[in-house]
Amino acid sequence: MSRIGILPITIPQGVTINIDDNNLATVKGPKGELQQQIDPSLKVKVEEDQLTVERSDEEIRSKSMHGLYRSLLNNMVTGVSEGYTIRLELVGVGYRAEAKGQVLELSLGYSHDIHFRIPDEVGLEAKTERRSNPVVTLTSADKQLIGQVAAKIRSFRPPEPYKGKGIKFVGEQLRRKAGKSAAV
Numbered sequence: 555m556s557r558i559g560i561l562p563i564t565i566p567q568g569v570t571i572n573i574d575d576n577n578l579a580t581v582k583g584p585k586g587e588l589q590q591q592i593d594p595s596l597k598v599k600v601e602e603d604q605l606t607v608e609r610s611d612e613e614i615r616s617k618s619m620h621g622l623y624r625s626l627l628n629n630m631v632t633g634v635s636e637g638y639t640i641r642l643e644l645v646g647v648g649y650r651a652e653a654k655g656q657v658l659e660l661s662l663g664y665s666h667d668i669h670f671r672i673p674d675e676v677g678l679e680a681k682t683e684r685r686s687n688p689v690v691t692l693t694s695a696d697k698q699l700i701g702q703v704a705a706k707i708r709s710f711r712p713p714e715p716y717k718g719k720g721i722k723f724v725g726e727q728l729r730r731k732a733g734k735s736a737a738v
Contacts (some may be wrong), residue, residue, distance in 0.1 A: 556621040557621070557622040558621035558625060558674060559617075559624045560606075560682075561578065561624065562606050563628050564603060564604060564632060565603045565604065566631070566635045567603055567723060569581065569582065569583040569631055569634055570577065570582045570583075571600050573592070573600065576591075577591065577592040577594060577596075578590075578591055578592070578707050579591075579630070581627070582634060583634025584634070585633065585635065585637045585695040586633075586634055586675070586695040586696075587596050588630045588633065588634060588695060588696060589629065590615070590623075592614060593623060595609060595615070595620045596610070596616070597609075597610060598623075605631070607620060609623060628645060629698075632697075633695035637664055637694065637695050638693070638695070638697050638700050639691065639693050639702055640701070640704045640723065641690070642690045642691075642707055643688070643689050643721070643724050644660075644662070644687065644689075644711075645664060645713065645720060645721075646668055646719040646720065648663060649661060649663065649687070649711075649719075650682065651678060651680040651688040651689075651690050652680055653680040656671060656678060657669055657670070657671055658670045660707075660710060662679055662710055662711040670707060672692075673699060673703065675696055676693070676694040676703050677691075677692065678690070678692060679691040679692065683721075686691070689724065707721060708721045708723075713726075715729060715731040716730070727728070
C-alpha cells in the first residue's frame with residue numbers, strides 16, 4: 555500500500571470537487587479553480603467532506619501513480635482554499651525589483667534590466683524598504699505554476715557561495731565557502 559495514497563483528503567468549507575466521466579478533476583474554491591486529468595488506473599471517491607484515491611490493480615505503475623495523484627489533488631484543494639505564497643529576496647548592492655502590472659522589472663548588476671512577464675494566474679508584489687533587501691512576493695492557487703515562476707526568477711541570478719549575492723528564497727540557508735587564504 556502507498557503510505558501517501560491511502561490518506562484521505564479533508565475538503566474544507568467552500569470547496570467543491572467534481573470528477574467527470576473522463577477522470578478530469580475540477581476543484582473550485584474561494585481562491586480560484588484548478589483542473590487535473592487523473593490516471594485511468596485510479597478511482598477518486600468524494601464522500602461528504604473527504605476525498606479518497608483508490609487504485610484498481612497492484613501493478614507497479616498504478617502504485618506509483620497512487621501517491622502522486624493524491625498529492626496533486628491535495629495541493630489543488632489547499633491552493634483553492636488557502637493559496638500559496640513564495641517570497642524571493644534580492645541580495646546584492648544595487649539590486650532592485652519593481653512590479654509594473656504583471657511585468658517584473660529586475661536590475662541585477664547586468665548591463666541591462668530584465669523584464670519578466672508573470673502569468674495572469676500568479677499575483678505579483680515587489681517591496682523595497684530602506685536598509686533592507688528588495689523582496690518579491692508571488693501568490694497563486696496553483697502550486698506547480700508558482701514554483702516554476704519562482705525558479706525562473708531565481709535562475710536570472712542564483713545565489714553564489716562566496717558572498718551570498720543573488721536571488722534566494724526568504725529564509726533559505728546557503729552553503730557558504732571560504733574565500734582565498736593569504737599566502738604566508
